[in-house]
Amino acid sequence: MNLSQENQVPSDAQLVPTPWEPFPDLVGFRGGFSAKSDGGMSWAGADIRDIVRNRRRYFERRGFDLSFCVGADQVHGTRIAVIDRRHLGRGAMNPATRIPATDGLITSCAGIVLTTLHADCASLFFADPSAQVIGLAHAGWRGVLAGLGGKMIERLCGDLRADPATIRIAVGPVISPERYVVGREVADAFRDRFGGQVLSECEDGIHLDIYAALMLDFEQTLGREVRDVPRPPCTASRSGLWSYRRDGVLSRSMMAWLTRIPF
Numbered sequence: 001m002n003l004s005q006e007n008q009v010p011s012d013a014q015l016v017p018t019p020w021e022p023f024p025d026l027v028g029f030r031g032g033f034s035a036k037s038d039g040g041m042s043w044a045g046a047d048i049r050d051i052v053r054n055r056r057r058y059f060e061r062r063g064f065d066l067s068f069c070v071g072a073d074q075v076h077g078t079r080i081a082v083i084d085r086r087h088l089g090r091g092a093m094n095p096a097t098r099i100p101a102t103d104g105l106i107t108s109c110a111g112i113v114l115t116t117l118h119a120d121c122a123s124l125f126f127a128d129p130s131a132q133v134i135g136l137a138h139a140g141w142r143g144v145l146a147g148l149g150g151k152m153i154e155r156l157c158g159d160l161r162a163d164p165a166t167i168r169i170a171v172g173p174v175i176s177p178e179r180y181v182v183g184r185e186v187a188d189a190f191r192d193r194f195g196g197q198v199l200s201e202c203e204d205g206i207h208l209d210i211y212a213a214l215m216l217d218f219e220q221t222l223g224r225e226v227r228d229v230p231r232p233p234c235t236a237s238r239s240g241l242w243s244y245r246r247d248g249v250l251s252r253s254m255m256a257w258l259t260r261i262p263f
Helices: 048-060 141-145 148-159 184-194 210-222 244-250
Strands: 029-033 080-083 104-107 113-118 122-128 133-139 168-171 199-202 205-208 254-260
Touching: 029 122, 048 254, 080 148, 104 113, 104 148, 113 122, 113 133, 122 148, 122 210, 122 254, 133 141, 133 148, 133 254, 141 148, 141 184, 141 210, 148 210, 168 210, 184 199, 184 205, 184 210
Parallel strands: 080 104
Antiparallel strands: 029 254, 104 133, 113 254, 122 133, 122 168, 199 205
């Protein structure tokens, strides 16, 4: 499969704006997050043909071919896979071909589009312009508690020689603490790991701040303060985004994606 610039890379004029982008200032890195208007992106409870059509249309409008995408069978764990050209197309058009039991994807190969699925859980984007590597992860509360964000940094730096000093991080749309009430057992586990600053007690229960916990995990791993990661939009508060907490079984999933453009 050819990953040449002529076949894979869109010009700036061809790019369709996305409601949210991880690194709008980084030349050579493209990423985004689909919206409800783009249609459901997850396989669960849906006709495969409908999902492939939604995905193909979404990426074609951004100048990419779906066959360059890679997706995983997300299990709320911490397994991270190193992706190369042998994985092209896996999980993109057939759920049976997904990278098994994996929630984090990293690659040094330009042209590969990493993808993850979300409906309140956080999408974690990583890019290092110096090492020319990227990573994308799906992190629900279990993944955040288990330190998936920090593990992504460690794998990028250890396996792909990313530089902790230049690595960039972004957190995609995720449920906000105002809309995320958790049980006492989950709250206690987060308090033990991250301290009370990631929790707030209100009349309706204990609210968990996934974004704040991620920031602490990133800082613990990097050994420095992380200031350049804006708080993302709330999935449950935006009518244009799917939210499992808000919509229940009626919700679908959105797709996060990240790629490095070959020059």
